[in-house]
Amino acid sequence: MSNTTRALAYIEELWPRLGRSGQTDVGTLIGLPRPYLIPREADPTGGMFQEMYYWDSFFISLGLADTPHAQLIADVAENFAALIERFGVIPNGTRYYFLSRSQPPLFTEQIKLALAVAPPTSEVASPAWLARMLDLAEREHETVWLGTAQPHHRLVHRGLSRYFDINYLDVLASCESGWDHSTRCDDRWLEHLPVDLNCILYARERDMADFAETLGQPERAARWRARAAARQATLVALMWDEAEAFFFDYDYAAGRINPHASLAGFYPLWAGLASAEQAERVVAIWLPRFQQPGGLVTTLTEQAGRQWAWPNGWAPLQWLVAAGLDRYGYRAEAREARRRWSETCLNAFERTGAFWEKYNVVAPQASTEEGLYGQLHGFGWTNGVLVDFLRQGI
Numbered sequence: 235m236s237n238t239t240r241a242l243a244y245i246e247e248l249w250p251r252l253g254r255s256g257q258t259d260v261g262t263l264i265g266l267p268r269p270y271l272i273p274r275e276a277d278p279t280g281g282m283f284q285e286m287y288y289w290d291s292f293f294i295s296l297g298l299a300d301t302p303h304a305q306l307i308a309d310v311a312e313n314f315a316a317l318i319e320r321f322g323v324i325p326n327g328t329r330y331y332f333l334s335r336s337q338p339p340l341f342t343e344q345i346k347l348a349l350a351v352a353p354p355t356s357e358v359a360s361p362a363w364l365a366r367m368l369d370l371a372e373r374e375h376e377t378v379w380l381g382t383a384q385p386h387h388r389l390v391h392r393g394l395s396r397y398f399d400i401n402y403l404d405v406l407a408s409c410e411s412g413w414d415h416s417t418r419c420d421d422r423w424l425e426h427l428p429v430d431l432n433c434i435l436y437a438r439e440r441d442m443a444d445f446a447e448t449l450g451q452p453e454r455a456a457r458w459r460a461r462a463a464a465r466q467a468t469l470v471a472l473m474w475d476e477a478e479a480f481f482f483d484y485d486y487a488a489g490r491i492n493p494h495a496s497l498a499g500f501y502p503l504w505a506g507l508a509s510a511e512q513a514e515r516v517v518a519i520w521l522p523r524f525q526q527p528g529g530l531v532t533t534l535t536e537q538a539g540r541q542w543a544w545p546n547g548w549a550p551l552q553w554l555v556a557a558g559l560d561r562y563g564y565r566a567e568a569r570e571a572r573r574r575w576s577e578t579c580l581n582a583f584e585r586t587g588a589f590w591e592k593y594n595v596v597a598p599q600a601s602t603e604e605g606l607y608g609q610l611h612g613f614g615w616t617n618g619v620l621v622d623f624l625r626q627g628i
Contacts, residue, residue, distance in 0.1 A: 238624065241583045245617045249303050251275055252614060254286070264328040267316050268309035274591075274612030282610065285328040286313060288337035289412050290615050292344050293550050297618030299351050300625070308348040308358045311367065314341050318370045323378050323386070326410065334400040335410040338434055339379060342371050342441035361449060368445040371438065379435055391486040392468050394427045395435060412550075415605060416542035417535040418483060418496055425487035429473050433501035436465045440506075466507045479515035481508070496533040497524060497551045503558030513562040521559075521567060528598035529575035530555055541605025547575065547595035549619035556623075573628040579620050589616045 255269040263285060273283040273290050283290075291314075295307045317324045324341060326332040345367050352358035380389045387402075388395040399406030407423035408414050411431070419426040439462035446455035472484045475491055481499040482491045502508040503516065524530045529547040536544040552575040559568035578598045583589055585599075591610040594602045602609055 237580055237584045241580055241589075242621065242624070244583070244587075245297065245589070245621060246301070248275075248612075248617065249298070249301075252612075253306075254284075259330075262329045262331060264317070264325075264330065266313040266328060268312045269306060270310055270313055271306060271614060273614035274610055282607065283327075283612070283614075286310070287327045288314075288324050289340050289550065292340040292347070293553065293615035294618040295344065295347055296553070297621035299347070299622070301621075304351045307344070307351055308356070311341075311344045311348045311358075314344060315367060315370050318374050322373070324374060334385075335398065335406060336378060337410060338412050338431065339374065339438065340434065341374060342438045342445075345371065345445075346441065364445055365449055368442060368449065371442055371445075375435070375438060375442070379438075391427055391484075392472070393464060394432050394468055394472070394484075394486075396425075396427055396486075397423055397431060413532075413542040415540050416496070417533050417537045417540050418494055418498065418542075419485075419492060420494070422485070422487070425485060426492060427472065427484040427486050428498065429469070429481050429483050430498040430501045432465060432469050432473075433505040433507065436462050436469065436507050437505040439465065469502070469507065470512075474512065479512070479519050481512075481516070494533070494535060495520070495523075497530060497555055500524075500555045500558050503562055504554045505558075506561055508562075510562065513558075513564075517559065517562070517564055517567060524555075525571065525574070526595045527574065528578035528593060528595035530571060531595050536603070538603070539605055541592060541603050541607065543603065545594045545596035545600075546592045546602050547578070548592050549575075549613075549616045553619045553622065569628065572623040572626060576620055576623045576628045579616060586611075589613050589620070591616065 252271045253269055254272055256265050257267055258265040270286040271294050272285060273287060276284055291310045295310055298304050298306050314324050321333060323336055326335050326337050348358050357363050378386045379395050381387055382389050385400045388398045390396050397407045397410040399410060404421055404423045411428060439458050443455040443458035473481045475482055480495060481502050482493060485492045503513050523534060529552055531544050532546050532548060532551060533543040556568045556571045578593050578595060579589060588611040591613040592602050594600045
């Protein structure tokens with residue numbers, strides 16, 4: 235049996251062990267109507283990540299398509315919907331103490347994935363299901379991501395949004411980004427417009443326009459397309475550095491681009507808002523800088539205690555960058571990105587018998603920068619992205 239075959243068998247056997255269900259609250263844990271997967275098994279003493287997480291769940295779901303577990307993709311979408319209905323927000327994770335913030339808002343991506351794998355006779359394939367999901371996606375978008383005061387003070391400058399936490403603390407706003415903790419934004423997250431967040435919001439607005447079009451509501455669709463176009467124009471005006479040929483986070487308090495380069499600068503390719511010329515320059519100039527022996531490195535800056543930085547690579551960013559490269563026709567580059575990351579994961583599995591939350595992509599057999607949380611085995615989104623990459627072919 236090859237190492238790849240053993241790895242896929244390990245992941246397939248792990249999914250049921252990561253499954254959880256419970257409709258009632260238990261202590262700090264929020265009950266959910268449908269089953270879901272957590273990122274990792276508990277350690278003997280409990281351990282981190284024993285609840286459903288927002289953006290983790292999308293990347294986990296990628297690995298469930300075309301498997302006996304595919305129903306969980308729609309289940310996660312339903313759980314997201316239930317959280318919006320109950321709390322008005324999809325929290326960072328399903329604990330009461332996470333309600334102070336959200337995470338990268340991939341609800342419409344989850345909806346699209348559920349639609350893509352749904353059997354024709356399922357509830358998900360019905361217009362009523364999509365109509366309900368669109369209503370809730372609009373609610374989350376308007377109240378959470380376009381909020382202008384507590385508890386969702388995110389819309390702050392020229393129609394663009396920031397990451398936030400109800401406690402108005404930069405460190406907790408960085409946790410909403412999912413990049414906790416990184417070298418981005420000079421630790422002043424509340425004073426920055428993040429390029430990744432606003433690309434996700436652009437993609438959501440395009441998604442909601444598409445959903446409305448599918449439902450036969452052209453005026454509703456046109457409104458969302460107009461809003462997406464306005465966001466695109468402002469984002470490019472503020473975050474594209476013509477001299478550097480890259481997209482950067484924008485420091486709106488200082489009125490300038492923050493020159494710290496990270497893989498967030500590739501999100502405009504994933505979202506499809508970069509021009510063909512901008513994409514060409516990003517790929518030609520910056521992809522070689524981020525592409526390391528073991529995959530794409532998160533930032534070009536190293537700092538002790540920052541796990542979302544050099545020399546680490548993370549599964550969701552590998553997937554997003556590869557998807558952006560594919561979108562603009564850079565098929566060979568996308569395939570190479572998938573190959574390097576997949577080989578890093580598979581080689582580590584052969585050495586350790588497990589998959590991990592993150593990897594050192596600069597020196598793939600060396601240790602990672604562990605940050606505040608250490609190095610964790612499992613791991614949901616690593617497994618999901620690897621399965622999807624192998625399905626696409628490396």
